[in-house]
Amino acid sequence: MIVEVYKRVQGSSGENRLEVIQGDVLKHQLPYFDLCVANTPYQISSPLVFRLLAHRPMFRAAVLMFQREFALRLTAKPGDNLYCRLSVNVQLLARVNHLMKVAKNNFRPPPKVESSVVRIEPRNPPPLINFKEWDGMLRICFQRKNRMLxxxxxxxxxxxxxxEKRKTAHSLGTLGEDGTLTPGLNATTGDSELLMADEGQALSTLFASLGREDGKEDDMQEEDSEKVGDNVQEAMDVDASSGRSKTAKKGINQALRESVDKVLKETDFATVRSKEMSIQDFTTLLRSFHTQGVRFG
Known part of the structure; x- marks a missing residue:
């Protein structure tokens, strides 16, 4: 393929301006670029998206072709059936627009799936938020996105x-109104470095991890979600006479349970489903959990 590409530009005005890099796009050190246009291998769709969003310096836009269902997840809005953790994470970091459908008959030989082209524009500057905390909370929220929080x-x-998070975490501070985390009095230098979007390798590593895991979720989606969290009803089983959860009798920290319950009630999210929540809703929820000392990272 590389030989064919060089052959097509040989003798043209673009011959001296073409540089071909051969390698794995998920592992190769990418050069500076302003635009990315690609017909992507569908099996690396999710990790590629996060790889691009972690790239620094930031690019202006990417126009990419994906499998139709994956593209619809990227652009899904609260309330849509395909709205998921992937949707929230990507839309937190970028504006995503569906540009066009591409029928399978446009390919030779025709694949078994339909495709779509999307445009991704990174939010610049990126949101100042602790992504480990953010995604840690989203993992819980989207265990069963059709369940109430x-x-x-x-x-x-x-x-x-x-x-366990509370026991091992240092005092990291609270999430401010603008979505930024303020270090607490006992925060170490290492803690502080995790509080906001890191422009270096740590951010790239985290995004790469999110990409791989979101890709697995895309394959599973919500059909398997009923297998997650077998103790929901037990956690919700409250002794009406005492007003105490039965889980408190089984070693669950009652103070933590009350803190979690307080946050959900005060934010009015207790009876809301994850699939209905906007990015602003999730930001409000994370900030409220932090004020109660509840950590996810």
Missing amino acids: RAIFLQKSVLRMLE
Whole structure:
């Protein structure tokens, strides 16, 4: 393919301006670029998107072709069936627009799937937010996106995980009104470096991880989500006479449970489903959890 590309520009005005880089786009150090236009291998769609969004300096726009369903997930809005963790993470970092459909008959031989072209424009400057905290919360929210948040967050498994986070986390501070995290009095230098969008390797590594995991979610999607969180009803089973959760009798930190429940009630998200929440809603929720000392990263 590379030989054919060089052959086509040989003797033309663009011959001296063409540079071909051969390698794995997910591993190769990308040069500076302003625009990215690609017919992407569909199996690397998600990690490629996050690889591009982690690239510095930031590019102006990317026009990419994906499998139709993946493209619709990138552009899905709250309430859409395909709205998922991938949708929220990508739209937090970029503006995404669906440009056109590409029928399979446009290819030889025709593939088994339909395609779409999307335009991705990174938000510049990027949002100042702790992405580990952000995505840690989203993982919980989208365990079962059709469930109410209170049913999700009061699972025994979730509460135990949050308790472990609380025990091991340093004092990281609180999330401000503008979405930025302010270091606490006991925050170390290492903690502070995690509080806002890191322009270096740490951010790239995190995004690469998100890309791989979101890709797996895309394959599974919500059909398998009913297998997640078998303890929802147990976490929601409240003794009406005492007003205390039965989970408190089984080693769950009652104070943490009350903090989580307080956040959900005060933000009016207790009976809201993840699939209905906007990015601003998730930002408000994360900020409220931080004010109660609840951590996800």
